[in-house]
Amino acid sequence: MFDATKEYALKLDLEDESKKFRDRFYIQNDLIYMDGNSLGMMSIDAETCVNRVLNEWKTLAINGWSDAKIPWFYYAEELAKKMSKFMGTSENEIIIHSSATINLHIGLSIFYKPEGIRSKIIMDELNFPSDIYAVKSHIKSLGYEVEEVLELIKSNDGKTINEDDIINSFTNEIALVILPSVLYRSGQLLNIERITKEAHKKGIYVLFDLCHSAGAFRHELSKWDVDFAFWCGYKYFNNGPGGVASIYINKKHFDRETGLAGWFGYKKESQFDMKLDFVKSKNAGGFQISTPHLLSMAPLEGSLNIFEEAGIDNLRSKSLKLTDYLIFLIEKKLSKFDFTIGTPKEHSRRGGHVALEHDDAIRINEAIKNNNIIPDFRFPNTIRLAPIALYTSFFEVWKVVDIIEKIMMNEEYKKFDDKRSTIA
Numbered sequence: 168m169f170d171a172t173k174e175y176a177l178k179l180d181l182e183d184e185s186k187k188f189r190d191r192f193y194i195q196n197d198l199i200y201m202d203g204n205s206l207g208m209m210s211i212d213a214e215t216c217v218n219r220v221l222n223e224w225k226t227l228a229i230n231g232w233s234d235a236k237i238p239w240f241y242y243a244e245e246l247a248k249k250m251s252k253f254m255g256t257s258e259n260e261i262i263i264h265s266s267a268t269i270n271l272h273i274g275l276s277i278f279y280k281p282e283g284i285r286s287k288i289i290m291d292e293l294n295f296p297s298d299i300y301a302v303k304s305h306i307k308s309l310g311y312e313v314e315e316v317l318e319l320i321k322s323n324d325g326k327t328i329n330e331d332d333i334i335n336s337f338t339n340e341i342a343l344v345i346l347p348s349v350l351y352r353s354g355q356l357l358n359i360e361r362i363t364k365e366a367h368k369k370g371i372y373v374l375f376d377l378c379h380s381a382g383a384f385r386h387e388l389s390k391w392d393v394d395f396a397f398w399c400g401y402k403y404f405n406n407g408p409g410g411v412a413s414i415y416i417n418k419k420h421f422d423r424e425t426g427l428a429g430w431f432g433y434k435k436e437s438q439f440d441m442k443l444d445f446v447k448s449k450n451a452g453g454f455q456i457s458t459p460h461l462l463s464m465a466p467l468e469g470s471l472n473i474f475e476e477a478g479i480d481n482l483r484s485k486s487l488k489l490t491d492y493l494i495f496l497i498e499k500k501l502s503k504f505d506f507t508i509g510t511p512k513e514h515s516r517r518g519g520h521v522a523l524e525h526d527d528a529i530r531i532n533e534a535i536k537n538n539n540i541i542p543d544f545r546f547p548n549t550i551r552l553a554p555i556a557l558y559t560s561f562f563e564v565w566k567v568v569d570i571i572e573k574i575m576m577n578e579e580y581k582k583f584d585d586k587r588s589t590i591a
């Protein structure tokens with residue numbers, strides 16, 4: 168069991184075998200970063216790779232496509248091979264591509280083929296809004312009414328979704344289920360394997376948004392038999408703001424058509440034949456659209472190298488210890504101030520962040536920022552705290568809770584307006 172003293176936090180850091188990776192990141196002195204689940208920090212390795220690609224542009228210009236260290240023409244595929252090790256897939260079932268929401272549109276174009284009564288899509292009411300916007304627009308573009316085909320599973324507590332409610336909604340009217348692996352606000356982790364298995368029993372395709380889990384723990388997408396998944400790279404994978412995202416498509420679907428074709432999905436050997444009939448590459452790469460965003464992909468190369476060294480299972484163990492410790496400290500020191508924890512306690516149901524809830528969360532969040540800590544706030548009452556295994560220390564976790572306790576004791580938060588900023 169943990170103890171709440173500062174000395175104990177320092178002892179946990181001393182015993183931590185992965186603490187050396189912190190030195191690979193640009194950690195700002197005196198600033199405690201607890202927002203790596205929204206935008207991961209910059210590493211030296213990421214910077215090195217961006218600088219290399221910039222230099223290749225400078226010195227090789229167009230020849231970079233064939234002569235760069237990793238030829239640009241194959242860069243998305245080469246990084247996908249590295250990525251596949253952490254996602255539990257074959258190398259060709261992943262492609263590094265575009266952004267999360269665009270990749271969802273691609274998934275919809277492949278899998279949403281309403282037929283007879285099988286025309287409905289299941290999502291959940293706590294889903295990240297961008298996914299809902301994408302699905303609604305796609306439904307409308309096919310000439311359907313959103314109300315007729317989109318079913319949102321309701322939350323019973325405003326924080327979590329009951330998996331049985333999801334599974335009980337599976338009928339022969341459902342074409343697709345689209346869910347987040349980890350809910351962005353509460354940090355609840357859904358059982359991807361169980362949901363996929365139950366959906367498949369009813370002939371339903373399964374699409375997962377892995378934005379809040381990719382890079383937080385090992386996935387086994389092939390084993391779980393998920394049909395399609397997408398995730399951004401800028402959170403736990405530290406790929407930089409707007410960094411290129413990823414697509415996974417199960418190999419049994421390689422022959423499917425995409426509704427959003429483009430020449431970078433063409434069979435690579437003959438892409439430059441410039442034929443007018445599209446011949447899709449028979450792998451995840453076949454679902455690419457345009458020229459890859461090389462400069463926004465390069466940080467991922469460096470970042471994935473760090474993941475290879477650190478080992479994703481070691482990172483998950485440390486992350487669980489960090490969030491266990493954070494939850495312990497919150498319960499011990501903050502319960503008396505009416506805080507609650509929105510994140511499930513069981514490891515099998517927890518992602519990488521902790522949702523700290525309070526009726527006065529907006530002002531408390533402002534006060535936390537005023538103390539050189541970066542958390543984030545999600546409406547209406549959640550302060551998200553994400554200690555990141557690669558670069559957050561146990562001492563920082565201790566300090567964050569210590570500072571919040573002081574903010575509550577001296578009522579510093581009352582100095583701030585109850586008004587959230589534009590990006591929060």
Ligand SMILES: Cc1ncc(COP(=O)(O)O)c(C=O)c1O
Pocket residue numbers: 266267268269295297298347351376378379399
């Ligand atoms: C769960 C989830 N889905 C989708 C997105 C949207 O990502 P993007 O803006 O990169 O398309 C985000 C983050 O912004 C997210 O957290």
Ligand SMILES: Nc1ccccc1C(=O)C[C@H](N)C(=O)O
Pocket residue numbers: 204205206351590
């Ligand atoms: N892409 C962003 C751009 C600006 C500010 C935040 C984001 C996020 O990614 C937010 C994150 N998806 C969330 O879970 O709230």
